Amino acid sequence: MPMSSPASSRGNPSMGDVLRSVAVIGLIVLVVWAFGRIFFTNDVEKTIEPIDYAKVVEQARPAASFELLAPTSLPKGWEARSARFDPQAWHLGVFTDSGDYIGLEQIKTSVDRAVDRFAEGSKPAGTAEVDGRTWKVRSGPKGRWIYVRGDDGVTTLINSSASRKTVESYISSLSTS
Known part of the structure; x- marks a missing residue:
């Protein structure tokens, strides 16, 4: 079987x-x-080390073809994380103590071109008077605030995730000296 x-x-x-x-x-x-x-x-925020932006400003101001703006100092807990300069443009990126980002751009171009480049998707949201200067305010995606103004062919643009009050306080700290 x-x-x-x-x-x-x-x-x-x-x-x-x-x-x-x-x-x-x-x-x-x-x-x-x-x-x-x-x-x-x-985590990009944790891997980018703080920089001494004052040294960059000190070197850039004599070479700039415009009045370069920078904060006189940063509040406690705030850190500059990026700074770039060329004779036509200046950038300073700062993180607040609460983790919000504030980017300062100065570029020799029109306001419209600067907005297209640094504030894509933003919409007009009125104006703001800060230290006697009028800024155009724009609201951007994800609650961002953009403050922009043009002077003598140079556009200054602040792009931030911080509150308007914080942005305006930052703008007040900007100086050309």
């Missing part, structure tokens, strides 16, 4: 086999995702 061999499921897997395979593949994908998240994700 011939002996019969146990049934094999190689050609026709059972539902249990399918579920175990999906669980193993899902676990592998989860492990790869977690590994990438832990070892290959960085």
Whole structure:
């Protein structure tokens, strides 16, 4: 009498086999995702070191073809994280103590071109009088505030996630000396 061999499921897997395979593949994908998240994700705000913007300003002012604006000092807990200068443009990026960003741009271009470049998607939101100067105010995506004005072919633009009060206080701190 011939002996019969146990049934094999190689050609026709059972539902249990399918579920175990999906669980193993899902676990592998989860492990790869977690590994990438832990070892290959960085928090830009934490990896960019503060800079001494006053030194950059000191070097840039004599070479600037316009009156370069910069804060006389930053409030406690605020940090400058980026500063770039060329004879046609100046940028200073600052984080407040609450993590809001304030970007100062001065560029030799029209207000419209500066808004297109640095405040895309913003909409007019009136004007503001800060230290005797009138600024055009724009509201941007994600609650951003943009303050902009043009003087003698140079546009100054402030783009920030901070409150209007904080932005206006920052603007008041700007000086050309």
